[in-house]
Amino acid sequence: MKFKHSLKTAYRGLEQNRARSFLTILGIVIGVTAIILVMSLGQGAQALILDQVKGMGTRTIIVGGGREPKGPSDAGQIFNDSLKKRDLELLERRENTPSVKYVMPLIFGAAGASYQSDTYNLTIFGASPLMEKIFDMPFRSGGMFTDEDIRARAKYVIIGNKVKTQLFGADDAIGQVIKMKGYNFRVIGVLTEQGQSAFNFDEAAIIPYTTAQDYVLGIKYFNRFVIEAVSDELVPSASEEVSLTLRESHNITDPTKDDFFVITQVSLANSLSSITSVLTIFLAAVAAISLIVGGIGIMNIMLVSVTERTKEIGLRKALGATYKNILTQFLLEAVMLTGLGGIIGILLGAFFSWAIATGITQFTSIAWTFSFPVSAAILGLGVSGAIGLIFGLYPARTAAHKSPIDALRYE
Amino acid sequence: MPLIEIKNLTKVYVNDEVETPVLHGVSFSINRGEFVAIMGPSGSGKSTLLHVLGFLDGYTDGSYLFEDKEASTYEGDAMAHIRNKKLGFIFQSFNLLAHASVFENVKLPLFYSDIPESEWSKLVTDAIEAVGLTHRTDFDVTRLSGGEKQRVAIARALVCSPEVIFADEPTGNLDSKSGGGVMQTLQDLNEKHGHTIILITHETYTAEHARRIIRIKDGLVESDTEVSERRHTNGGILIK
Numbered sequence A: 001m002k003f004k005h006s007l008k009t010a011y012r013g014l015e016q017n018r019a020r021s022f023l024t025i026l027g028i029v030i031g032v033t034a035i036i037l038v039m040s041l042g043q044g045a046q047a048l049i050l051d052q053v054k055g056m057g058t059r060t061i062i063v064g065g066g067r068e069p070k071g072p073s074d075a076g077q078i079f080n081d082s083l084k085k086r087d088l089e090l091l092e093r094r095e096n097t098p099s100v101k102y103v104m105p106l107i108f109g110a111a112g113a114s115y116q117s118d119t120y121n122l123t124i125f126g127a128s129p130l131m132e133k134i135f136d137m138p139f140r141s142g143g144m145f146t147d148e149d150i151r152a153r154a155k156y157v158i159i160g161n162k163v164k165t166q167l168f169g170a171d172d173a174i175g176q177v178i179k180m181k182g183y184n185f186r187v188i189g190v191l192t193e194q195g196q197s198a199f200n201f202d203e204a205a206i207i208p209y210t211t212a213q214d215y216v217l218g219i220k221y222f223n224r225f226v227i228e229a230v231s232d233e234l235v236p237s238a239s240e241e242v243s244l245t246l247r248e249s250h251n252i253t254d255p256t257k258d259d260f261f262v263i264t265q266v267s268l269a270n271s272l273s274s275i276t277s278v279l280t281i282f283l284a285a286v287a288a289i290s291l292i293v294g295g296i297g298i299m300n301i302m303l304v305s306v307t308e309r310t311k312e313i314g315l316r317k318a319l320g321a322t323y324k325n326i327l328t329q330f331l332l333e334a335v336m337l338t339g340l341g342g343i344i345g346i347l348l349g350a351f352f353s354w355a356i357a358t359g360i361t362q363f364t365s366i367a368w369t370f371s372f373p374v375s376a377a378i379l380g381l382g383v384s385g386a387i388g389l390i391f392g393l394y395p396a397r398t399a400a401h402k403s404p405i406d407a408l409r410y411e
Numbered sequence B: 001m002p003l004i005e006i007k008n009l010t011k012v013y014v015n016d017e018v019e020t021p022v023l024h025g026v027s028f029s030i031n032r033g034e035f036v037a038i039m040g041p042s043g044s045g046k047s048t049l050l051h052v053l054g055f056l057d058g059y060t061d062g063s064y065l066f067e068d069k070e071a072s073t074y075e076g077d078a079m080a081h082i083r084n085k086k087l088g089f090i091f092q093s094f095n096l097l098a099h100a101s102v103f104e105n106v107k108l109p110l111f112y113s114d115i116p117e118s119e120w121s122k123l124v125t126d127a128i129e130a131v132g133l134t135h136r137t138d139f140d141v142t143r144l145s146g147g148e149k150q151r152v153a154i155a156r157a158l159v160c161s162p163e164v165i166f167a168d169e170p171t172g173n174l175d176s177k178s179g180g181g182v183m184q185t186l187q188d189l190n191e192k193h194g195h196t197i198i199l200i201t202h203e204t205y206t207a208e209h210a211r212r213i214i215r216i217k218d219g220l221v222e223s224d225t226e227v228s229e230r231r232h233t234n235g236g237i238l239i240k
Helices: A003-015 A018-054 A072-078 A085-092 A130-135 A147-151 A161-168 A209-216 A235-249 A265-308 A310-318 A323-363 A374-400 A404-409 B046-053 B076-086 B102-111 B117-130 B146-158 B176-193
Strands: A060-065 A100-115 A118-127 A139-142 A156-159 A177-180 A183-191 A204-208 A224-229 A260-264 B004-015 B018-030 B035-039 B061-066 B087-090 B164-168 B196-201 B212-217 B220-226 B232-234 B237-239
Touching: A003 A018, A003 A323, A018 A265, A018 A323, A018 A374, A060 A235, A085 A100, A085 A224, A085 A235, A100 A130, A100 A161, A100 A209, A100 A235, A118 A130, A118 A161, A118 A209, A130 A224, A147 A209, A156 A161, A156 A177, A161 A183, A204 A209, A224 A235, A235 A260, A260 A265, A265 A310, A265 A323, A265 A374, A310 A323, A310 A404, A310 B076, A323 A374, A323 B076, B004 B046, B018 B046, B018 B061, B018 B220, B035 B046, B035 B176, B046 B164, B046 B196, B076 B087, B087 B146, B102 B117, B102 B146, B117 B146, B146 B164, B146 B176, B164 B176, B176 B196
Parallel strands: A118 A204, A156 A183, B035 B196, B035 B212, B087 B164, B164 B196
Antiparallel strands: A060 A224, A060 A260, A100 A118, A100 A177, A100 A224, A139 A183, A156 A204, A177 A183, B004 B018, B004 B061, B212 B220, B232 B237
């Protein structure tokens, strides 16, 4: 029997019980929909995170005080005061860090900023003029403060786009004075809108780090050093030089006892990717359970169908159908059912993830991109087909094993 | 050389270690072109004999030569191929595929044959014509009368040009008029086209359409006689 005739025969078998066929594949449809949805959202989340990490710049190295947070219990370690002015001076020395181009100290904290009667809660970044170069910050108007302003602890501020809109509306902000932590700051620059990135500058106020340490936040340490390597290739050696310099400065001999952590864009992207991948796989695995449940449903219905069609099987055998012919017919019925379920599931999954992506971009400021996981679609179709084969095999064998006489006699 | 030759054929059903002998040593031979009726009361073993002759079931002992070849040498798929190529079956309850047309039903055995697909359409049309149902070709079989349904089954049995047609109580579910029509069709196939037909029945007036009647009783051949005056059906009236 030719394959196309087997296909036709299997299709006719399913067609005669349309409602039942549809209900049977629902389990597979739901399972595949869930897998596609989870994988698509996982990919979207990963793309979003990686996009933000890329905003860091490929040559950027971030050094933080305390141990690198590896889990919720390490959260407290983020606020560690191990990075001091002496470290900054050591890192800035060429002989210590030949692969490093810029070293910028960074401190941050929350504050309310007010202008006339308006107040806005923002993040204060204490930085150096290098910030403009490292983060490639586009100014809408005005410009960056200078090294002289750092030494003078000048009360100058550069504000993000959202801060400007909230406090000044359409008015020009340059030259105006805003109040933060009781001090007056003159606005010397306004940034253009940046959207989501590694640091959210839209809702930030950037001031000289000396001013931030002494007046605003009242601390003597730095939260981060933001370092730029000379080139992409020198990022690994730069981070090594930074680690060695800091260990020497902090008298640390055992690298496992570092009181600082060094993150490069690559290491950050890798660890975030692996976290989202593991989460996605875990969720997809949970969704896959429904596929197995769907498969059992298919097996159940196929067994009913085989029993119902016992006489037909006997007739086909009497007319010359071989074991293989009958096996193929019923296996194909099962695979067609699950395959169709898989296709519907892929379409539904793609539609829902597109709808969610559209919803997120419409109603939030997150730049979520819809991505259709082709690999998941192929996997979903493959797995649903395989489920048809696996769960269809037993009913199909039952059918093929029927003796023509017993089957013909069956009432 | 006879088409079918059985010698001392026995069949014992074994179920849960309980042995039920059905055929106790049946011997006869059937030549090409014969129309033989196998008769017997219920439980006589005539259906079992048909199953064995029709390669639907094996036998326990004795010999069954089909075209001079021992039937027990065929197994599994080989039996299926013999059924498809050499044998045609007509059942009491028609056994048609519901919700399929006359054409589709008659075509069914061709799916399992090695006849090229290009010839299928003509073979099906010819078989339908041979049973006089050309005007019903595209009808769904559920719309046909009982007699017509059985004639579709006859066409289906014919379509692969078998060596022998087995008819198992073909008039059992029909009224006498339709039954007579079906028997006339079989008789025509035998007389005009030379088809070998083996008919299983418990009704004497149906058996008398054949040329020869083999009576089975308790698993043994009771008698094997030529029919001196064959029954013919004409316009639904039986004339002896």
